[in-house]
Amino acid sequence: MLQKVRWRLTLINISVIGGILMIFSLAIFWGSPRNEAVIMNRLWQVAENDGPLDTEHGFLKRADRNEDLVYVKMDLAGNIKEQSSSDQYSIEQIRTMIQTVANSGEYSGKLPMSNHNIFYFLKVNLDKEQGTVWVMDKVSGGLSSFLLESIPLILLILLLVLVGSLFISGKALIPVTKAWEKQINFTADASHELRTPLAVIQTNLEIVLGNSNESVESQRKWLDHIMIENTRLTNLVNDLLTLSRADSSEHTLSKNSMLLDTVLLEAIVPFESQAMSKGIDLLYDLEPEIYFWGDSNRLKQLIVILIDNALQYTNRSGRIHVHLIKKDKKVELSVSDTGVGIAEEHLDKIFDRFYRGDKARVRNGGGSGLGLAIAKWIVEEHNGFIRVKSILGEGSVFSVHLPIVES
Numbered sequence: 001m002l003q004k005v006r007w008r009l010t011l012i013n014i015s016v017i018g019g020i021l022m023i024f025s026l027a028i029f030w031g032s033p034r035n036e037a038v039i040m041n042r043l044w045q046v047a048e049n050d051g052p053l054d055t056e057h058g059f060l061k062r063a064d065r066n067e068d069l070v071y072v073k074m075d076l077a078g079n080i081k082e083q084s085s086s087d088q089y090s091i092e093q094i095r096t097m098i099q100t101v102a103n104s105g106e107y108s109g110k111l112p113m114s115n116h117n118i119f120y121f122l123k124v125n126l127d128k129e130q131g132t133v134w135v136m137d138k139v140s141g142g143l144s145s146f147l148l149e150s151i152p153l154i155l156l157i158l159l160l161v162l163v164g165s166l167f168i169s170g171k172a173l174i175p176v177t178k179a180w181e182k183q184i185n186f187t188a189d190a191s192h193e194l195r196t197p198l199a200v201i202q203t204n205l206e207i208v209l210g211n212s213n214e215s216v217e218s219q220r221k222w223l224d225h226i227m228i229e230n231t232r233l234t235n236l237v238n239d240l241l242t243l244s245r246a247d248s249s250e251h252t253l254s255k256n257s258m259l260l261d262t263v264l265l266e267a268i269v270p271f272e273s274q275a276m277s278k279g280i281d282l283l284y285d286l287e288p289e290i291y292f293w294g295d296s297n298r299l300k301q302l303i304v305i306l307i308d309n310a311l312q313y314t315n316r317s318g319r320i321h322v323h324l325i326k327k328d329k330k331v332e333l334s335v336s337d338t339g340v341g342i343a344e345e346h347l348d349k350i351f352d353r354f355y356r357g358d359k360a361r362v363r364n365g366g367g368s369g370l371g372l373a374i375a376k377w378i379v380e381e382h383n384g385f386i387r388v389k390s391i392l393g394e395g396s397v398f399s400v401h402l403p404i405v406e407s
Helices: 002-031 036-048 091-103 143-210 220-247 260-268 271-277 296-312 344-349 371-381
Strands: 069-074 080-084 108-112 117-125 132-140 256-259 281-286 291-294 319-327 330-337 385-391 395-403
Touching (some): 036 069, 036 117, 260 319, 291 296, 296 330, 296 371, 296 395, 371 385
Antiparallel strands (some): 108 117, 117 132, 256 291, 319 330, 385 395
């Protein structure tokens, strides 16, 4: 599909440039000495100036130098009294040319010649029966000839435009191609994630319906499975909806002034019991009295994602530490753990949606794989950035840097 778009854009580009070149060529033609009105006006000027000879230096005037221009002054008997032309015309040839144009019976006009050339001529009768003046000029063919001459150059330019357009469009479509591939992968991964809980729900419902005579209590195991998968499905759909709205810029934050440590503490405390049940120490060190302008609900979601992620990949007897500090006009929030860590080759992809490349990070919590992508979006919406440092087998540190903006 993208290749078709690339070729379509290239053809449009060639058509536009080709049209511009054609218009430009016609403008050159009509504005050049090829134009009949321009040529005839020039012949009149030569005749009125009594020829193109420079009386001081004995050669054609600079403005009128043209090896195809012929100026002839004749007496009433038809004898040549004065003539000027390039060396390519002999007296006999000049007489033949005059005879040819005289036979036309016209005082001015043009006559076609071989090789698509046109011979323009002008006859002026002198006063007091002094004779006549003939001014003639040979010009290469008219519009059709000019276009024929221009076509090879235009085709060459269009060929270069074609090569250049393909190259530039290929470069321009690289980010589009990557985004398209990510969208395809995202759709495939989302379909896979949705299919799993739906399959579990379907299977457990079939079991319950197959034992319709049993009591609800006896079917509780299957109903609990349905509830768990339904919760997982609901969370996944909510995450997908959040990212979809983020991509379309539809999801705006509701910002207000807050004490950042208080907001984060409200999100951290509920994890203490979960960490205790897993034998993990959850520590937090939050600098107080940090006034921050932002979306409190989204910032809570951010810390929830980071702590939940740390809990999933930290083994029993491990440690998670949340640290908040203010530096100048920004705050630094970090969540470190002593978990399984992340291989270096996967660090630049860890915030991609549904990314599962790191075999060392086996999912135990049944996460959707969208949490860190949402975390990155929340941070960027607050004009900050998030980074991760990790050593495989030793743990990870997620660092969030947010600028403090006055309300």
